Amino acid sequence: MTPFDAFAPQARSSIARPGLVDGFGRAVRYLRVSVTDRCDLRCVYCMAPEMTFLPKAQVLSLEELDRVATAFVDMGVTKLRLTGGEPLVRKGIMDLIGRLSRHLESGALSELTLTTNGTQLAGAAADLARLGIRRINVSLDTLDADRFRRLTRGGELARVMAGINAAQVAGLAVKINAVALKGDNEDELPDLIVWAHGRGMDVTLIETMPLGDTGEDRTSQFVSLEVVRRRLESFWSLSDIPLTTGGPARYLTIAETGGRLGLITPMTHNFCDGCNRVRVTCTGTLHTCLGREDASDLRAVLRSGGDDPALKAAIRAAIDAKPKGHDFHIARGAAPALRRHMSTTGG
Numbered sequence: 001m002t003p004f005d006a007f008a009p010q011a012r013s014s015i016a017r018p019g020l021v022d023g024f025g026r027a028v029r030y031l032r033v034s035v036t037d038r039c040d041l042r043c044v045y046c047m048a049p050e051m052t053f054l055p056k057a058q059v060l061s062l063e064e065l066d067r068v069a070t071a072f073v074d075m076g077v078t079k080l081r082l083t084g085g086e087p088l089v090r091k092g093i094m095d096l097i098g099r100l101s102r103h104l105e106s107g108a109l110s111e112l113t114l115t116t117n118g119t120q121l122a123g124a125a126a127d128l129a130r131l132g133i134r135r136i137n138v139s140l141d142t143l144d145a146d147r148f149r150r151l152t153r154g155g156e157l158a159r160v161m162a163g164i165n166a167a168q169v170a171g172l173a174v175k176i177n178a179v180a181l182k183g184d185n186e187d188e189l190p191d192l193i194v195w196a197h198g199r200g201m202d203v204t205l206i207e208t209m210p211l212g213d214t215g216e217d218r219t220s221q222f223v224s225l226e227v228v229r230r231r232l233e234s235f236w237s238l239s240d241i242p243l244t245t246g247g248p249a250r251y252l253t254i255a256e257t258g259g260r261l262g263l264i265t266p267m268t269h270n271f272c273d274g275c276n277r278v279r280v281t282c283t284g285t286l287h288t289c290l291g292r293e294d295a296s297d298l299r300a301v302l303r304s305g306g307d308d309p310a311l312k313a314a315i316r317a318a319i320d321a322k323p324k325g326h327d328f329h330i331a332r333g334a335a336p337a338l339r340r341h342m343s344t345t346g347g
Contacts, residue, residue, distance in 0.1 A: 019076035022322040030277035042153035088120035121163025182223040197259030204262030288322035
């Protein structure tokens with residue numbers, strides 16, 4: 001018997017899935033689940049130089065993660081993304097992915113995917129493809145090895161490149177996520193886009209967000225993607241397209257590179273009206289808004305002996321209370337808008 005066998009009855013595709021609709025009429029179809037707060041990098045916009053990670057007892061077990069994800073799938077979620085920290089450092093992650101892939105086979109999930117920093121990808125890519133993952137996001141902010149080492153506080157770019165190569169060989173579609181950082185990589189963004197598009201990979205640029213104390217001045221890091229877009233338009237032909245992948249990005253095409261570019265702009269262009277996603281942290285805390293301190297403790301339900309109806313009732317209550325939107329702001333000398341780090345929330 002595997003650790004998951006006790007939860008097999010929950011996998012039945014015949015369970016009615018009435019859907020999750022919040023108080024503003026938005027259907028929640030997209031769940032991001034953090035499987036760990038741990039990471040093997042210390043990116044300057046994500047973590048403090050010295051992080052204190054959670055005790056193992058506070059982190060959901062693989063069985064608990066499966067049970068929470070399955071409850072959401074039963075209730076109408078069709079896209080599931082695994083995040084961290086770095087999800088591929090979680091012991092047993094392939095067992096969890098293998099178990100969750102049953103929802104792909106049943107047709108309940110349209111996509112199971114993950115976001116990774118790429119450092120562990122070389123050894124994991126073939127297994128990810130075998131288990132039903134077809135598309136991944138790789139976080140990569142620079143192609144310069146020295147700059148990469150500085151931005152990640154010690155990371156090796158060559159490991160990430162090897163991981164990307166392995167993912168493409170395995171047949172995985174790769175999208176590059178890059179956080180735009182003033183004075184750090186904004187000058188390199190065109191080169192990063194050209195490189196990615198030349199390898200058949202989409203790129204999404206992201207504005208830095210004020211989550212957690214990273215030891216860095218957020219005002220010195222922030223660059224508006226509206227400004228970046230205007231710079232790109234000075235030498236490229238950009239065209240907006242109606243593509244959606246279930247997330248907050250707005251997409252456009254670049255005629256000269258032949259590729260797609262996504263823009264995620266939580267600071268300059270609020271995307272809350274169409275928000276269809278929620279996050280569950282590795283401790284079982286459900287956040288229905290990235291930019292709010294809202295929290296529903298699903299771990300307490302699981303560990304107090306709550307059955308599936310109790311778990312789903314807690315989820316539905318949280319969705320009913322999902323706020324209309326966030327109100328991020330960055331001001332010099334101000335404390336972060338939220339105390340929790342992105343690595344804890346789930347990237």
